[in-house]
Structures are given as structure tokens and as C-alpha cells.
Amino acid sequence: MTGDVGVLASGGCHIFSGCGFPAPGLQDFEWKPLFSIGSFDFTKPMLLAILAALVVIVFFWVAFRSPKLVPRGMQNLGEIAILGVRDQILRPSLGKRGDSYLPLLVSLFFFIYIMNVMELIPIFQFPVTSRIGFVWPLVFIVYFLYLYLGVKNQGPWGYLKNMIPPGVPAPIYIILVPVELLRFFVFQPFTLGVRLFGNMFAGHLLLTIFTLASWYLLSLSVGLVYAAGSFALAIFVFLLETLVTLLQAFIFTTLTATYIASSVEPAH
Amino acid sequence: MSSGNDASTQAQKRAAAEGRAQGLDIGWTVFSYLLAGMAAYGAIGWLIGRAVHVSLLFPIGMLVGLAISLGYIIYRYGRGGLGGTASPQDRGGHRGGRPPGGDKEMSGDR
Numbered sequence: 001m002t003g004d005v006g007v008l009a010s011g012g013c014h015i016f017s018g019c020g021f022p023a024p025g026l027q028d029f030e031w032k033p034l035f036s037i038g039s040f041d042f043t044k045p046m047l048l049a050i051l052a053a054l055v056v057i058v059f060f061w062v063a064f065r066s067p068k069l070v071p072r073g074m075q076n077l078g079e080i081a082i083l084g085v086r087d088q089i090l091r092p093s094l095g096k097r098g099d100s101y102l103p104l105l106v107s108l109f110f111f112i113y114i115m116n117v118m119e120l121i122p123i124f125q126f127p128v129t130s131r132i133g134f135v136w137p138l139v140f141i142v143y144f145l146y147l148y149l150g151v152k153n154q155g156p157w158g159y160l161k162n163m164i165p166p167g168v169p170a171p172i173y174i175i176l177v178p179v180e181l182l183r184f185f186v187f188q189p190f191t192l193g194v195r196l197f198g199n200m201f202a203g204h205l206l207l208t209i210f211t212l213a214s215w216y217l218l219s220l221s222v223g224l225v226y227a228a229g230s231f232a233l234a235i236f237v238f239l240l241e242t243l244v245t246l247l248q249a250f251i252f253t254t255l256t257a258t259y260i261a262s263s264v265e266p267a268h
Numbered sequence: 269m270s271s272g273n274d275a276s277t278q279a280q281k282r283a284a285a286e287g288r289a290q291g292l293d294i295g296w297t298v299f300s301y302l303l304a305g306m307a308a309y310g311a312i313g314w315l316i317g318r319a320v321h322v323s324l325l326f327p328i329g330m331l332v333g334l335a336i337s338l339g340y341i342i343y344r345y346g347r348g349g350l351g352g353t354a355s356p357q358d359r360g361g362h363r364g365g366r367p368p369g370g371d372k373e374m375s376g377d378r
Contacts, residue, residue: 092282092289165344175336178312183297183304191300251292258293 014216015223021216024208029130029201048128052114056107085109089250093257094264101260104145108138109253112196116245119204120238127200127245132193139193142256150263159263192255199248203241210234298341305337306330 013019033041063078071079085106090098112129119127128134150159163180164173210233217227313329316322 087282088285089289092285093293176340178308179301179305179333179337179340182308183300187300187303187307188297191296191303195296254289254292255296258289 014219015226016219016221021213024205024212028205028208044126045128045131045134048118048124048126049115049134051124052111052118052128055114056110059110060106081110082106085253089253089257093254093261098257098261098264101257105253105257108142108256109249112138112252113246113249116200116248117242119200119207119245120241127204129196129248130200130204132197135193135197138252139189142192142259143189146256146259146263149260153264188259192252196248196252199244203237203244206237207234207241210237294345298345301337301341302334305333305335305340307333309333309336 013022015021031043031045033043034047035042059074060078063074063081067075082102086099086102089109090102090105094101115128115134117127118124119130153159154162163184164176168176210230214227214231214234217223217230219227309332310326310330313332314326316329317325
């Protein structure tokens with residue numbers, strides 16, 4: 001990590017010691033390369049993304065490499081994970097016949113969740129999805145999938161036509177066309193990606209601010225009280241983030257399921 | 269008796285999950301409409317304003333777009349009529365057409 005955070009963490013930079021509070025900022029999301037191959041820099045978030053993918057792959061491989069009729073151990077956990085995604089995310093949007101999308105949604109949910117939860121694991125301490133470059137590829141996968149499904153199932157013209165519900169008067173229809181087109185092709189994928197990124201970015205920033213402030217305010221003065229308050233808030237934000245990491249993965253996957261559902265059949 | 273209660277609890281959980289999915293979908297669709305309305309008519313206003321040298325048409329376009337979006341959101345979702353709020357069960361088991369893989373149930377379904 002670059003910036004002032006490392007300096008603050010390593011030194012005795014406290015309140016009343018003549019050093020100002022180096023507030024965390026964008027610089028705390030920039031990482032020095034772990035190594036470089038030519039002009040390509042391999043950074044910590046990339047390593048964490050690969051680790052997250054490996055965790056998901058290895059977990060499900062171990063769980064289902066020799067499945068038994070009566071599940072035990074890891075298979076039990078794997079089935080709970082899959083059935084959780086199926087019953088809470090897939091079925092409510094797609095119904096039973098959408099089960100063929102289960103592998104996609106399970107992979108998406110757990111990959112995003114593990115990338116998010118890296119924020120809370122000591123040593124890693126960075127949510128991969130707080131770098132928007134890691135979010136856009138996921139959004140593009142979902143975007144192109146539901147566009148493809150929409151065109152395949154409804155035809156190009158039917159897909160466009162069904163964006164606006166029937167029964168809308170013709171003049172209103174014309175007024176709505178630019179809004180619908182922009183909403184569908186630009187803002188729907190945009191909000192899908194930015195929400196995940198924004199939540200994880202803000203959460204990491206809050207956690208960094210309160211953790212650093214606890215250290216910075218720590219001194220044999222009134223600062224001790226503030227340090228205790230900041231530390232309590234850091235704990236609170238940490239607990240909140242345990243929920244947010246899960247919730248953001250859930251929202252992304254649920255919206256993916258609803259977008260797929262509206263592509264395979266017009267929702268209105 | 270208890271199996272009846274179990275079935276009722278399952279149905280309640282399913283209904284709650286469907287409600288959650290619909291709520292998320294509608295919530296973010298509404299948000300996208302607000303942005304899209306402002307962006308679409310803001311852009312149209314900006315283009316016309318550029319042509320006729322009236323820069324005020326850009327913010328006016330945005331406000332008009334916002335009004336159109338709000339009106340449409342109320343029309344579509346306000347009375348619960350047009351929002352595509354039918355549950356997957358109401359749509360013959362799913363909201364989708366016929367995804368590949370069809371009716372297959374998971375083994376170990378419970």
C-alpha cells in the first residue's frame with residue numbers, strides 16, 4: 001500500500017506529537033506491484049482475485065468430487081451453499097425452470113462474496129471489488145448474457161418492443177423510447193456495477209479511517225477517550241461490513257437473476 | 269398437521285424471497301429510470317441548446333426528463349398494475365420463457 005497509511009502505522013504518529021492526521025484516501029486503493037512482467041504490473045488485488053477464484057473452485061471441487069446420496073462433511077456445506085442460492089436468489093426470480101442458470105449464479109455469488117470478504121480477513125484486508133476494474137468484467141458477463149438471452153428468446157425487435165409495457169398511448173411511447181433505451185443499455189448495467197464497487201469502496205474507507213484514527217488519537221491525554229470512541233466505531237463498522245459483504249454479493253446475484261428472467265420472458 | 273405447518277412455512281419463505289427479489293428489481297429499476305430520464309432529455313436539451321445557443325435548455329431538459337421518469341414510474345409501479353409484479357408461480361412456474369435445461373430438478377432437492 002502506498003500513501004501515508006503505512007507511515008502512520010509504522011511510526012509513532014499520534015495526536016499532539018506534531019504530526020497531522022494523514023486521512024486515508026484514494027492513495028490507499030493504489031498498490032505497488034508485487035512483481036512486473038514487462039509493462040504488466042501484478043498487484044495485491046489481482047492476487048486476491050485469483051485467490052478468491054481458487055477458493056470457490058477448490059471448495060466446490062472438494063465438496064462434490066465424489067458426491068454421496070446422503071451428504072456428509074464438505075458435501076453437506078456445498079449443498080447448503082447451492083440450495084441457499086437456488087432458494088433465495090434463483091427460484092424467486094426464475095422459478096424452477098431457471099435451474100440451468102444455477103451454476104452461473106452460484107459461481108457469481110461466491111466469487112463476489114469471497115472477493116468482498118477479503119476486506120475483513122487479516123493479512124488480506126482489502127476488498128477486491130473496491131477496485132472498479134474488477135467489477136466491470138462481471139457486469140459485462142451479466143450484460144451480454146441477458147442481451148443474448150433477450151434477443152434469442154424474444155427476437156431483436158420483440159426484445160426492444162417489450163421494454164415498454166403494452167397499453168401505453170402512442171405519443172407517450174415515443175417520449176419514453178429514449179428513457180427506456182438509456183435505462184436498459186446504460187444505466188441498468190452501470191448501477192449494477194457501481195453499487196457493488198461503491199459499497200465496498202466506502203466500507204473499506206470507513207474501516208481504514210476509524211482504525212487509523214484509533215491509533216492516531218491514542219495518547220496519554222484526552223485523545224485516549226476519542227481513541228476508544230474511534231475503536232468502538234471501527235468494531236461497529238467491521239460488524240456492519242460482515243453484513244455488507246454478504247448483502248452486496250446477494251444483491252448483485254439477485255439482480256442478475258431478475259435481468260435474466262426479464263430477458264427470457266418480457267416481465268411486463 | 270406438522271407437515272401442513274411446514275408447507276405453510278415453506279410457502280411463506282418462498283413468498284418472502286420473491287418479495288425481496290421483486291423489491292430489489294423494482295427499486296433499482298426506478299433508480300435507473302430517474303437517471304435515464306435526466307440523462308436522455310438533458311442530452312436532447314443540451315443538443316438543441318447548442319444549436320439555438322440557449323444553454324438553459326440543458327437544465328430544463330434534465331428537469332423535463334426527471335418529470336417524465338417520475339410520471340412513468342408512478343404510472344408503471346404506483347398502482348401495482350404494470351410493474352411486472354407477477355410471481356414466478358403466476359407465470360407458470362417461472363418468469364422466464366424456457367431456459368435451456370428445462371424442468372430438471374436438482375438431485376438432493378429438499
